[in-house]
Amino acid sequence: MTGSLIALAVLALVACGPYILDAYGIGLLIGAVSYTILASAWAMFSGPTRYISLATVAFYGTGAYTVAVLSEALPWPLVLVSAAVIGGVLALLVGLSTLRLAGIYFVIFSFGLAELIRQLITWFEVSVSGTLGRYIFLELEPRHVLWQLLALAAVVVLITGWIHRSRIGLALKVIGDDETVAAHAGINLARTKLILFVLSSVLITLVGAIQSPRWVYVEPGIVFNPQVSFLTVIMALLGGATKRWGPVLGAVPLFLLFEWLSARFPDHFSILLGLLFIGVVFLLPDGVLAAIEKLRKKKEARA
Amino acid sequence: MLLSTLVFGLVLGGSYALIAMGLSLQYGIARIMNLAYGEVMICAAFAAMLLFNVAGLSPLLSLVLLVPAGWAISWGIYQVMMRPLVARSGTTGRLEVDSILATFGLLFVVQGVLLVLFGGNFQSYAFLGQGVNVLGTQVALNRLIAFGLSVLIGGGLYLALTHSRWGLALRAVALSPGSAPLVGIEVNRVARAGFALGGALAVAGGVVLSMYQTFSATMGVIYTMKALVIVIMGGVGNLLGALIAGLLLGLIETFVSVYIDPGLTLAATYGLFLVILLWRPQGLFGGAK
Amino acid sequence: MRNVTRRALSCYVSAMAIGLALPGAALAAETITIGYAVSKSGPNAGGAGISTIPNYELWVHQVNEKGGLLLPDGSRAMIEVVEYDDRSSAEDAVRAIERLATQDKVDFILPPWGTGFNLAIAPLMDRFGYPQLAATAVTDMAPDLAKRWDRSFWFLGGGHDYGDALASLLGELKEKGQINDKVAVVSVADGFGIDLIKAARPALEEAGFDLVVDTTYPAGTSDFATMISGAAGSGADTFIAFSYPPESFGLTKEAQTAGFNPKVFYVGVGGAFPIYPNVTGGIEEGVMSVGGVDAASPKIQEYFAAHQEVTGKLPDSWASAITYTTLEVLEQAIARVGLDHAAVAEEISTGTFDTIIGEVKLEDNQLRDLWLTGQWQEGKFVAVAPADRDGASDPVVPKPAWD
Numbered sequence: 001m002t003g004s005l006i007a008l009a010v011l012a013l014v015a016c017g018p019y020i021l022d023a024y025g026i027g028l029l030i031g032a033v034s035y036t037i038l039a040s041a042w043a044m045f046s047g048p049t050r051y052i053s054l055a056t057v058a059f060y061g062t063g064a065y066t067v068a069v070l071s072e073a074l075p076w077p078l079v080l081v082s083a084a085v086i087g088g089v090l091a092l093l094v095g096l097s098t099l100r101l102a103g104i105y106f107v108i109f110s111f112g113l114a115e116l117i118r119q120l121i122t123w124f125e126v127s128v129s130g131t132l133g134r135y136i137f138l139e140l141e142p143r144h145v146l147w148q149l150l151a152l153a154a155v156v157v158l159i160t161g162w163i164h165r166s167r168i169g170l171a172l173k174v175i176g177d178d179e180t181v182a183a184h185a186g187i188n189l190a191r192t193k194l195i196l197f198v199l200s201s202v203l204i205t206l207v208g209a210i211q212s213p214r215w216v217y218v219e220p221g222i223v224f225n226p227q228v229s230f231l232t233v234i235m236a237l238l239g240g241a242t243k244r245w246g247p248v249l250g251a252v253p254l255f256l257l258f259e260w261l262s263a264r265f266p267d268h269f270s271i272l273l274g275l276l277f278i279g280v281v282f283l284l285p286d287g288v289l290a291a292i293e294k295l296r297k298k299k300e301a302r303a
Numbered sequence: 304m305l306l307s308t309l310v311f312g313l314v315l316g317g318s319y320a321l322i323a324m325g326l327s328l329q330y331g332i333a334r335i336m337n338l339a340y341g342e343v344m345i346c347a348a349f350a351a352m353l354l355f356n357v358a359g360l361s362p363l364l365s366l367v368l369l370v371p372a373g374w375a376i377s378w379g380i381y382q383v384m385m386r387p388l389v390a391r392s393g394t395t396g397r398l399e400v401d402s403i404l405a406t407f408g409l410l411f412v413v414q415g416v417l418l419v420l421f422g423g424n425f426q427s428y429a430f431l432g433q434g435v436n437v438l439g440t441q442v443a444l445n446r447l448i449a450f451g452l453s454v455l456i457g458g459g460l461y462l463a464l465t466h467s468r469w470g471l472a473l474r475a476v477a478l479s480p481g482s483a484p485l486v487g488i489e490v491n492r493v494a495r496a497g498f499a500l501g502g503a504l505a506v507a508g509g510v511v512l513s514m515y516q517t518f519s520a521t522m523g524v525i526y527t528m529k530a531l532v533i534v535i536m537g538g539v540g541n542l543l544g545a546l547i548a549g550l551l552l553g554l555i556e557t558f559v560s561v562y563i564d565p566g567l568t569l570a571a572t573y574g575l576f577l578v579i580l581l582w583r584p585q586g587l588f589g590g591a592k
Numbered sequence: 593m594r595n596v597t598r599r600a601l602s603c604y605v606s607a608m609a610i611g612l613a614l615p616g617a618a619l620a621a622e623t624i625t626i627g628y629a630v631s632k633s634g635p636n637a638g639g640a641g642i643s644t645i646p647n648y649e650l651w652v653h654q655v656n657e658k659g660g661l662l663l664p665d666g667s668r669a670m671i672e673v674v675e676y677d678d679r680s681s682a683e684d685a686v687r688a689i690e691r692l693a694t695q696d697k698v699d700f701i702l703p704p705w706g707t708g709f710n711l712a713i714a715p716l717m718d719r720f721g722y723p724q725l726a727a728t729a730v731t732d733m734a735p736d737l738a739k740r741w742d743r744s745f746w747f748l749g750g751g752h753d754y755g756d757a758l759a760s761l762l763g764e765l766k767e768k769g770q771i772n773d774k775v776a777v778v779s780v781a782d783g784f785g786i787d788l789i790k791a792a793r794p795a796l797e798e799a800g801f802d803l804v805v806d807t808t809y810p811a812g813t814s815d816f817a818t819m820i821s822g823a824a825g826s827g828a829d830t831f832i833a834f835s836y837p838p839e840s841f842g843l844t845k846e847a848q849t850a851g852f853n854p855k856v857f858y859v860g861v862g863g864a865f866p867i868y869p870n871v872t873g874g875i876e877e878g879v880m881s882v883g884g885v886d887a888a889s890p891k892i893q894e895y896f897a898a899h900q901e902v903t904g905k906l907p908d909s910w911a912s913a914i915t916y917t918t919l920e921v922l923e924q925a926i927a928r929v930g931l932d933h934a935a936v937a938e939e940i941s942t943g944t945f946d947t948i949i950g951e952v953k954l955e956d957n958q959l960r961d962l963w964l965t966g967q968w969q970e971g972k973f974v975a976v977a978p979a980d981r982d983g984a985s986d987p988v989v990p991k992p993a994w995d
Binding site for chain 3: 307308311314315356414415418422423424425426427428429430432433434440441442443446515516517519520521522525553556557560561564565566567568569570
Binding site for chain 2: 050052097098101103104105107108109111112113115116119120122123126127226230233234237267268269270271272273274275276277278279280281282285
């Protein structure tokens with residue numbers, strides 16, 4: 001409870017950012033908040049179920065593309081609702097058919113899904129609508145994008161809070177520990193996983209939708225950039241996907257680190273990113289939070 | 304029309320199979336899902352191009368030089384990077400996720416180094432591109448070589464795996480890494496050998512590919528994905544499965560391109576792949592789990 | 593909206609809060625900062641690596657060698673570069689512009705590579721008042737865009753320009769009886785390919801051509817055997833591919849393999865790259881593609897030599913020279929009116945400039961005097977269309993057979 005309140009207070013504080021920051025400051029906040037939501041939404045499903053999903057960009061891109069298609073036809077709030085509905089339906093279809101896959105199969109499936117959707121949209125645009133590359137001319141300024149993202153972040157805080165307190169949360173703790181036990185305890189595994197998957201996908205879709213007016217021009221190659229999936233995974237894992245505040249602790253520092261790296265070492269970004277990945281796997285296998293807890297426990301044990 | 308489509312499909316499939324067999328070995332035996340696989344291929348392609356452009360060395364000769372190097376380097380990567388992960392994971396399912404993340408990091412490191420060395424430009428050179436008549440259809444000689452190599456390697460390794468002591472050990476580890484030590488097999492050594500062998504195959508694939516394919520420092524992931532699709536279709540660790548699945552994929556892409564719409568070839572690949580994953584996650588040729 | 597104190601305060605706050613700001617050295621009068629964010633990694637690195645980055649480096653090198661950028665008072669100021677990697681991500685490209693404009697406060701911003709990214713940053717460049725000389729954006733919307741953002745300048749034309757030029761060139765060849773009325777076209781299902789085929793399809797039909805093959809394929813396709821064999825069996829004298837570099841190369845190799853020798857063989861982006869002769873194994877003679885340069889012009893020859901010397905590689909013969917031209921335009925505009933953005937934009941819009949591609953004068957903020965079709969002739973990629981422009985070479989048709 002206190003956690004949620006503190007988080008909402010922080011979000012409110014960030015919302016004042018546009019009044020004191022310059023455009024770059026706002027740009028940074030947008031990036032940090034959007035990756036925080038992506039990582040949190042990803043961890044909402046992948047944390048407890050331990051499914052590593054690389055489908056983040058499939059939904060993110062779908063959201064952005066929905067905006068590109070509908071932005072002229074519908075008022076903005078309805079565009080967002082449509083994006084959420086499309087993302088949700090897509091997630092439901094995908095979830096119903098794939099959530100029995102496990103391990104490596106799910107990883108690869110989720111990656112293939114992003115590619116499949118990208119190929120299908122491309123094919124549809126080229127052969128049916130006869131266009132490729134759509135323009136988004138909306139009068140939305142960066143601060144508006146930021147505020148919408150913050151509102152979405154508040155929703156994420158509330159949802160995670162609810163999950164942690166509700167029956168589902170309890171169920172999830174059990175699934176994560178042992179699926180068989182969970183099944184015996186009368187938890188509907190399939191349904192719980194599906195709910196989470198849809199929820200997380202809708203949030204990711206909305207991030208893509210809200211951010212897309214910043215890019216003006218949208219084509220599948222731009223919105224289905226696999227890097228989004230990869231960065232989301234590494235951020236969530238660095239922070240600790242099973243902890244409620246883990247993704248935040250991974251996303252914000254990593255985002256800022258990347259920003260710094262790309263400026264200081266514009267020619268060596270890939271190498272440094274790679275080394276970081278390897279470092280996380282070897283040094284912080286359970287995320288920063290778990291590492292801190294371990295340290296604390298060690299200290300307590302000594303005391 | 305049908306015959307030429309068949310020939311084109313098989314030749315394309317041959318190069319797909321060549322790409323996929325190494326990955327199948329690495330995942331099947333060493334249990335490492337090597338996402339940097341395509342980068343190893345691209346490295347080999349760059350090396351072959353340099354040897355060809357600078358030293359005038361024929362890519363077929365550089366195979367002799369580069370394949371053992373690929374073996375040695377993969378051996379080293381396993382020893383330094385993968386072994387600690389294997390040791391740490393013990394019997395839990397951790398290794399899968401850890402290896403994905405670690406090799407993912409490796410992917411970026413290799414790609415970054417290639418970018419620094421060669422820039423992001425597209426690379427290509429011409430070698431043995433002349434057409435050869437196969438059943439009335441003109442096929443590039445270099446693609447025919449790729450096809451021949453994949454059948455040769457696939458068949459040869461299959462025989463070695465099924466008919467030698469060494470192959471028996473490899474298969475034992477692939478089937479049941481837990482119980483292999485009980486019959487006196489040193490799992491670590493065998494896994495390392497499997498990983499190195501896979502790396503050597505990746506290098507062979509990269510060198511052959513460079514003869515007809517345009518490549519750049521950032522294109523490795525495309526080949527990794529292609530290989531993954533084929534490995535999953537053929538059944539993980541199933542060498543013959545990878546060979547057949549590769550050929551099948553080539554045929555499917557070619558037929559879709561000719562008879563349906565070239566715009567849907569990649570969509571068909573992923574669509575088919577997803578269907579197989581859902582319908583038979585153990586692969587087309589894998590036994591039931 | 594923006595007053596000085598708020599700006600200073602915000603700068604201070606972001607620097608404090610985020611700790612990312614570059615050391616905010618007060619700009620010494622004798623340096624001018626030029627900022628750019630281009631794709632140094634990711635899928636766009638291939639394009640940026642050939643047309644954009646080398647030219648930026650070459651230009652900065654040359655200007656600083658001369659003692660710096662010339663200013664109206666006759667003094668010179670050395671260029672200091674601030675560069676970022678946008679990692680081929682639109683969001684990163686946008687943020688990098690925000691950073692260059694408000695954190696680094698660079699004097700001028702050079703655009704990123706590619707149509708999409710130039711469009712993505714255009715509203716921001718406009719908001720911050722920077723002139724944007726888009727050298728690598730091909731868009732039919734250029735006239736509208738130039739109106740929407742009045743400090744944006746579009747140098748590479750639109751799909752219609754290239755499609756129409758090719759159609760009229762082919763139309764003339766058909767009139768002369770050099771080729772038949774059948775054309776086989778394949779195009780990549782991506783922005784550039786679709787723009788061109790959409791323009792070329794009606795133009796070719798109007799010129800009396802029959803599109804016997806007209807297919808699209810997804811970007812990333814690596815096998816072209818079926819497409820080439822389809823084109824070879826179609827009876828067309830003309831083969832056109834609106835393709836990206838990997839496919840342009842793949843299609844060429846496949847055509848050689850299959851012994852496919854149409855009288856006109858045209859490939860898209862990549863056909864004008866210096867590596868193209870290597871792709872063909874030295875038998876590139878007669879292949880047509882997008883762009884072209886006036887190879888006989890001493891200035892172009894000088895540019896090629898300097899590019900080779902400074903960056904270690906040759907430029908491509910389409911967007912490279914145009915990119916360098918935009919930099920010359922910027923340099924001369926600054927020399928005439930100084931650093932004020934409005935004045936520089938006004939000068940670029942109305943002035944006349946002496947560049948490597950000849951005298952440049954923009955029309956409605958667009959460069960319209962462009963080479964639209966080129967052909968490999970005796971080891972050089974020369975311009976053949978528009979045929980009535982000074983420096984155009986005569987097309988060689990039929991293309992000599994691959995052997």
